Amino acid sequence: MTKVLVADDDPLTMAGITTLLDNTNFEVVATVNTGAAALDALASARPDMLILDNGMPERSGLDVLRTLRARGDNRPVVLLTGGINDQLAREAIQLSVNGIVIKATAPRDLLTCLETVVQGRRWLDQEVMQRAMDFAMSPDAPRDPFAVLSSRERTVAALVQRGLRNKEIASELGLTEGTVKVHLHKVFEKLEVRGRTELILLAKEHGL
Template sequence: MWKVLLVEDQAIVRQGLKVILEQDEDIKVTHEASNGAEAIEILQKYSIDFVMMDVRMPVMNGLEATRIIKKQWPAVKILILTTFNDDEYAMQALKEGANGFLLKTADSGKLIDAVYSCMSGGLTIHDEVAAKVLPRLLRREKKETVSVYLSPRELSITKLIGEGKTNKEIADELYLSIGTVKNHLTQVLQKTGLRDRTQLAIYAVKHDI
């Protein structure tokens, strides 16, 4: 069962999200916070698998909290859930290491699917946001060239990660074991000097892989 921390300054919204998420037997909301600073305090004391984070909050906003959490607890998955369809927020969140960016207009099924996607290594971006963010990344960075050598297999895996595929989906598509995919992913991250698959997904888009 995944232990979830909800970070949202409106209590009634937290209650609603908890009800939705706990419809799934593999998801348990173990802690709640009303801002990023409280979230960090909780992570210092308890084991958390997944953080669902608002952006605009008092004391410490979600983007700053994401940056700190990803630096101190890189294995923790973070999904940004916000009212604001703002591509700047989305790009900054992904830059800080968030594993997904979803709008609060998403239905309950999509919310639960996003948890599963993030926990399995996928990158979830709300369709409306992706439609604005990905073209910006392509326009701004498309002419960059890959500065490190990646083997054909590593390039294939990087391309699929850029498409938001999970390790299992990549393994199925390339007829590899999940362990082999993980090994290749580790090599690619070492070669590129990137922190995690979220950064690698952005790298793949920037470099037109």
């Protein structure tokens, strides 16, 4: 039996997922409605896999994925989304997301996705994957300046964008404050920005 944590802020979607997984090899061990709550529930629920809505308040599914990977947590993550832009889909793929399912087709695709992921393979909505690959290969695609960052550096940058201070980032990622300062220095250096304000402006400029 595979233990699953489900995070979605839509009660109807949550009910649909739990009903879909009834009498399957997947056991829902926790249900939460924010990304922050999903991270908080990990220690007690100890899920084998996470299904994350990408449009939650506080922390999106992609935000949670970034944090997990920055912590070195590689347990499978499936993003459930009403829609995802090409650049964010590409980032999710780079962060080794295990599945991306569109909400409109979830009744048909979600269980297939979960079964594929349990077998150690990746299942991505074909249209999303194709658009992300086309976007990456297009000569007109805007350059992502954050692509030079490591997974952990990118997560630190994302937490700075949310307004967290070094002490709060350290607590979020299970690091020392000194280690966060080192990562942040590398972020500023690689992106050629002079501080937090310029980092936030750069992210807004590129729609990140």
